[in-house]
Amino acid sequence: MPRPFQRVIIETSGVASPEPILDTLLREPWIAKRYSLQQVLTTLAVPSAQEHLERFAEAAAQVTWADKLLLTHADLADAAQQAGLLERLNGLAPGTPKLTVTSGKASIAEIMDRRQTGYRRLPGQGVVAEHGFSALSVYLGQMPSWQHVQTILQDLLERYPDNLLRLKGVVFVPDQDRPIAVQAAAGRLYPPQVLPVDDSKDRRSRLVLIASSGIEVLADELALAFAEYLERNAIRLH
Structure with a gap:
C-alpha cells in the first residue's frame, strides 16, 4: 500500500523559537521512530530582518538553528540594507547557505538539497527569553x-x-x-x-x-x- 504522504512541513509563527519543536522532534521516541528531520528553513524579509534580529532573541535563534536561510522581499530593500543583513547573518551563521527568493520564486532543488545540514546552537546562551507574543x-x-x-x-x-x-x-x-x-x-x-x-x-x-x-x-x-x-x-x- 502506498504511503499517504512522503513529507510533513511544519510552519511555526514568525516570532517563535524553533528549539522546543526541534527538541520534541528529535527526542520524542514515538516521533523519532516514524519521522526523520530533514532540515530547518528560516525566511527573513530583508527590509525588516535587521530590526527583528536586534529586538528579539527568537529571531537570532531561528537563524542559528537554520540549515538554510531564505532571504525574501529583497526587491523592496536597497543595497545598503541587503549588505548590512548579509554581514549580520554571516556573523550569526557563517556556514549556513543563504538563498535569495525573488518575487516569491525559489529553486526547489536548492531548497531541498540536503548536502549541507547541521544544527547550530546559540553561542554562549541558554534558554531563549520569552517575549510574551x-x-x-x-x-x-x-x-x-x-x-x-x-x-x-x-x-x-x-x-x-x-x-x-x-x-x-x-x-x-x-x-x-x-x-x-x-x-x-x-x-x-x-x-x-x-x-x-x-x-x-x-x-x-x-x-x-x-x-x-x-x-x-x-x-x-x-x-x-x-x-x-x-x-x-x-x-x-x-
Whole structure:
C-alpha cells in the first residue's frame, strides 16, 4: 500500500523559537521512530530582518538553528540594507547557505538539497527569553473593497509600528474574483498577491495578527473597522 504522504512541513509563527519543536522532534521516541528531520528553513524579509534580529532573541535563534536561510522581499530593500543583513547573518551563521527568493520564486532543488545540514546552537546562551507574543485571528464572511481593506490595514501598521509585528492572511473581496494573499511586517504592507482560483465553497476571509503587546487594542480596532462585516465570535485571541 502506498504511503499517504512522503513529507510533513511544519510552519511555526514568525516570532517563535524553533528549539522546543526541534527538541520534541528529535527526542520524542514515538516521533523519532516514524519521522526523520530533514532540515530547518528560516525566511527573513530583508527590509525588516535587521530590526527583528536586534529586538528579539527568537529571531537570532531561528537563524542559528537554520540549515538554510531564505532571504525574501529583497526587491523592496536597497543595497545598503541587503549588505548590512548579509554581514549580520554571516556573523550569526557563517556556514549556513543563504538563498535569495525573488518575487516569491525559489529553486526547489536548492531548497531541498540536503548536502549541507547541521544544527547550530546559540553561542554562549541558554534558554531563549520569552517575549510574551500574542496573536489574534479574524474571520469575515464578507469584505469591503480591496482599497478599503488596504486602507484599514495600512492605518493599523502606521499607528502601531512597535506592537504589530506580523500580519498575514487570505481575503476575498468583491472587486476581485480570486483570493488575495496579504502580508505585512515591520510597518510595511507588502504588495498583494492574487492566488489561483479557489474551488472550495468556503470563501471566508482570514487574517492573523501577531503582536508584542496590546493585542486587545488591536482587536478593538479591527472590530470597529470591520464592524458591518463581522459575524459572531469573528475575532479570536490566542
